[in-house]
Amino acid sequence: MTRLEISHLPLDGLKLITRHRLGDARGSLARLFCAEELALAGWAEPIAQINHTVTPKIGTVRGMHFQLPPYSEMKLVTCLRGEVYDVAVDLRQGSATFLSWHGEILSADNNRSMIIPEGFAHGFQTLTDDVELLYCHTAPYVAGFEGGVRAIDPLLGIVWPMKIALISERDSAHNLLTDSFTGIFV
Numbered sequence: 001m002t003r004l005e006i007s008h009l010p011l012d013g014l015k016l017i018t019r020h021r022l023g024d025a026r027g028s029l030a031r032l033f034c035a036e037e038l039a040l041a042g043w044a045e046p047i048a049q050i051n052h053t054v055t056p057k058i059g060t061v062r063g064m065h066f067q068l069p070p071y072s073e074m075k076l077v078t079c080l081r082g083e084v085y086d087v088a089v090d091l092r093q094g095s096a097t098f099l100s101w102h103g104e105i106l107s108a109d110n111n112r113s114m115i116i117p118e119g120f121a122h123g124f125q126t127l128t129d130d131v132e133l134l135y136c137h138t139a140p141y142v143a144g145f146e147g148g149v150r151a152i153d154p155l156l157g158i159v160w161p162m163k164i165a166l167i168s169e170r171d172s173a174h175n176l177l178t179d180s181f182t183g184i185f186v
């Protein structure tokens with residue numbers, strides 16, 4: 001039986017993963033990662049790094065982040081506690097959906113994760129207090145190869161569920177995109 005159900009999302013390569021938990025009188029078990037199953041979703045690399053973020057305040061936005069080649073990465077984003085509006089933005093040079101975005105609600109209760117392909121920026125807004133996210137990355141964090149776009153960039157037009165309550169100075173300082181931005185070559 002499939003433990004990780006894969007759904008195709010409107011942007012090529014972006015996937016929704018639904019975990020099917022196995023329950024019994026003691027509780028339940030679910031897979032957070034399975035190389036064999038996720039290969040069908042395009043995850044072909046070993047996990048290079050796993051990160052865990054804790055975000056106590058509702059309305060907080062983290063993002064929009066990506067890494068530049070040669071450290072561009074796929075991410076598997078899982079909400080372990082609370083609920084988030086998780087957003088991916090297609091920054092791939094030449095993509096038919098270049099600068100398009102897609103959002104999904106991920107929560108500890110809905111057992112959903114999102115696979116963010118290389119060349120996408122990723123970010124989220126917390127929809128509850130006390131949110132915890134787990135990220136599996138196919139590339140290590142390399143400080144000099146971090147990239148970011150503004151969560152409120154008018155060229156992207158991301159519609160966040162609520163007023164942004166908190167965002168880092170660094171995320172507020174990403175440059176706004178201009179028409180000369182041609183994307184990331186991945």
Ligand SMILES: Cc1cn([C@H]2C[C@H](O)[C@@H](COP(=O)(O)OP(=O)(O)O[C@H]3O[C@H](C)C(=O)[C@H](O)[C@H]3O)O2)c(=O)[nH]c1=O
Nearest residue numbers: 049051053062063064065066122123124135141168170
């Ligand atoms: C990712 C990372 C960051 N850092 C340092 C860099 C900064 O000084 C500090 C916080 O980094 P940042 O503000 O990028 O963290 P978040 O904004 O929470 O980014 C996270 O949330 C957004 C939505 C994502 O998509 C990122 O992939 C994910 O890392 O930790 C490290 O030292 N190691 C690491 O692996």
